[in-house]
Amino acid sequence: MIVGEQKPFDEVWEMVKDHKQLTVFGCNTCVAVCHQGGNKEAEILASLLRMRATQEGVDIEIQDGGIERQCEHPFFESAKSMLEESEAVLSLACGIGVQFVAEKYMSMPVYPALNTTFLGDVQGDGSFTEKCQACGDCILGVTGGICPVSRCCKRIFNGPCGGSSNGKCEISKDIDCAWQLVVDRLEALGKMAEYEKLTPIKDWSKDRAGGPRSFKLEGF
Amino acid sequence: MEMYTDSKLEKVLKNGHMAVSSECGPPRSSDAEGIIKKGHLIKDHVDCINITDNQTAVTRLCSLAACVHLKNEGLEPALQMVVRDRNRIALQSDILGAASFGINSMLCLSGDHQSFGDHPSSQNVFDLDSMQLIQTARYMRDEGKFLGGEDIKVPPRLFVGAAANPFADPFHIRVPRLAKKIAAGAEFIQTQCVYNLDRFEQWMEGVVERGLHEKVFIMPGITPMRSVGMAKYMARAVPGMDVPKELIDRLSGVPKDKQAEEGITIAVESIERLKECTGVAGFHIMAIEWEEKVPEIVERSGLYPRPKVD
Numbered sequence: 001m002i003v004g005e006q007k008p009f010d011e012v013w014e015m016v017k018d019h020k021q022l023t024v025f026g027c028n029t030c031v032a033v034c035h036q037g038g039n040k041e042a043e044i045l046a047s048l049l050r051m052r053a054t055q056e057g058v059d060i061e062i063q064d065g066g067i068e069r070q071c072e073h074p075f076f077e078s079a080k081s082m083l084e085e086s087e088a089v090l091s092l093a094c095g096i097g098v099q100f101v102a103e104k105y106m107s108m109p110v111y112p113a114l115n116t117t118f119l120g121d122v123q124g125d126g127s128f129t130e131k132c133q134a135c136g137d138c139i140l141g142v143t144g145g146i147c148p149v150s151r152c153c154k155r156i157f158n159g160p161c162g163g164s165s166n167g168k169c170e171i172s173k174d175i176d177c178a179w180q181l182v183v184d185r186l187e188a189l190g191k192m193a194e195y196e197k198l199t200p201i202k203d204w205s206k207d208r209a210g211g212p213r214s215f216k217l218e219g220f
Numbered sequence: 221m222e223m224y225t226d227s228k229l230e231k232v233l234k235n236g237h238m239a240v241s242s243e244c245g246p247p248r249s250s251d252a253e254g255i256i257k258k259g260h261l262i263k264d265h266v267d268c269i270n271i272t273d274n275q276t277a278v279t280r281l282c283s284l285a286a287c288v289h290l291k292n293e294g295l296e297p298a299l300q301m302v303v304r305d306r307n308r309i310a311l312q313s314d315i316l317g318a319a320s321f322g323i324n325s326m327l328c329l330s331g332d333h334q335s336f337g338d339h340p341s342s343q344n345v346f347d348l349d350s351m352q353l354i355q356t357a358r359y360m361r362d363e364g365k366f367l368g369g370e371d372i373k374v375p376p377r378l379f380v381g382a383a384a385n386p387f388a389d390p391f392h393i394r395v396p397r398l399a400k401k402i403a404a405g406a407e408f409i410q411t412q413c414v415y416n417l418d419r420f421e422q423w424m425e426g427v428v429e430r431g432l433h434e435k436v437f438i439m440p441g442i443t444p445m446r447s448v449g450m451a452k453y454m455a456r457a458v459p460g461m462d463v464p465k466e467l468i469d470r471l472s473g474v475p476k477d478k479q480a481e482e483g484i485t486i487a488v489e490s491i492e493r494l495k496e497c498t499g500v501a502g503f504h505i506m507a508i509e510w511e512e513k514v515p516e517i518v519e520r521s522g523l524y525p526r527p528k529v530d
Contacts, residue, residue, distance in 0.1 A: 153333050154304070154344065158351040158400060160393075161330045162385030162412055163459040170459035171333045183393055196396050198404055201308070201352045201367065 026066025027093035037092035039066030070097025136206030144185030151178035227324035227379035239502030243270035277337025302331025319376030358405030433499030
């Protein structure tokens with residue numbers, strides 16, 4: 001799923017403080033799972049902004065709301081009138097949702113309340129970790145199911161580098177060495193012979209490097 | 221043995237001599253005088269001088285330009301190239317540029333992560349990894365082609381090396397990883413600084429067992445300790461560095477003003493012991509900001525005078 005983190009409150013305030021009316025708008029799927037951008041978080045953020053407005057003596061009418069997903073048209077139906085009557089929107093969606101709102105409402109300012117941080121998983125203890133960079137050409141089949149593109153700080157395809165120490169990455173003791181994990185998995189799978197095969201030079205044209213990507217279902 | 225380049229290092233190694241290389245870091249300045257001076261300090265005692273490429277991710281005068289400065293002085297530089305800062309277009313371009321100046325050797329590296337350097341907010345590139353850079357340099361030289369498939373009119377003839385760290389984890393893949401670098405096309409290997417000689421020899425046993433020492437020239441890295449403080453720092457803070465407690469104790473047992481001398485002696489003893497290790501083809505002496513000590517180490521280790529190979 002897509003993981004995001006709320007921007008520092010002061011940064012959010014600076015973006016929106018000059019409006020007379022603002023809708024704080026949640027997105028209740030991915031970013032709700034990480035408790036940063038769901039409809040509940042929109043309600044809390046709206047309250048905080050109202051308090052700040054009162055403290056600063058600024059007159060803004062702030063309402064809150066939200067939908068299940070800000071990246072698909074049908075979900076916007078339930079919020080149609082709310083958004084059409086808004087002067088500006090503070091979206092708690094990921095960057096996709098913010099842009100979706102921007103393109104849908106051409107003349108309405110929309111601001112991001114979150115920094116979209118990564119594509120990751122839910123570790124279960126309130127922690128979320130990056131697992132994919134959507135590079136467009138998945139090699140998990142040859143790396144024991146561990147992604148070096150997203151999990152190795154140097155995205156090395158033939159690792160580990162010389163900085164792997166006690167299973168950790170040279171840049172931080174909090175980061176697992178992805179290639180230690182690859183080796184552990186290959187061993188568990190009885191596939192260590194695979195380790196010595198050189199991973200070929202990657203075609204990055206399928207990544208961000210090749211420009212914005214899209215695909216269209218045939219006959220849809 | 222067949223020679224593929226004009227590299228002095230290649231000639232020394234393939235003529236069966238123990239090779240000696242060293243390295244110098246370029247200045248954080250547009251004035252190259254410092255690196256030229258460093259080069260002259262050691263030129264008669266080594267077969268080639270590696271020029272580091274923005275080492276520790278700190279911005280410096282570029283490796284290629286520094287190599288050209290040394291070449292202009294009649295010295296034999298080896299171009300270090302990290303894949304952190306340049307994509308395959310720039311890397312191939314710099315290889316051509318190096319060859320055009322008669323730079324004959326190169327070392328392919330990943331590069332320290334930018335978070336260690338002076339621009340931690342920079343983007344990193346890693347279009348290729350270090351093994352793929354080895355493949356690239358060999359492909360350009362031996363097939364006379366760019367990675368994109370086009371012919372190179374005059375291919376760059378560089379002797380291609382790689383680094384190896386026998387002390388990083390996991391230890392049991394360190395021999396297979398060397399095999400992989402050889403398969404990629406590495407012709408010589410300069411290792412991480414060797415302090416734990418037992419562990420290095422254990423790694424070399426695995427190397428020799430697979431006959432890898434007959435496919436690549438292995439040059440252990442030797443870095444003299446200047447003080448017990450440096451030893452402790454390297455043990456504690458440098459990832460992938462194995463500094464045994466006995467070495468720290470030995471330096472601690474010597475008065476502060478004699479520790480540097482003791483460090484040199486330890487380096488000399490290490491070389492003397494590793495000379496006897498099957499598969500060791502030479503030494504890469506990295507006296508960090510202490511280049512003036514390289515001649516003494518080379519002489520005391522019995523590696524001087526250097527062979528004439530031209």
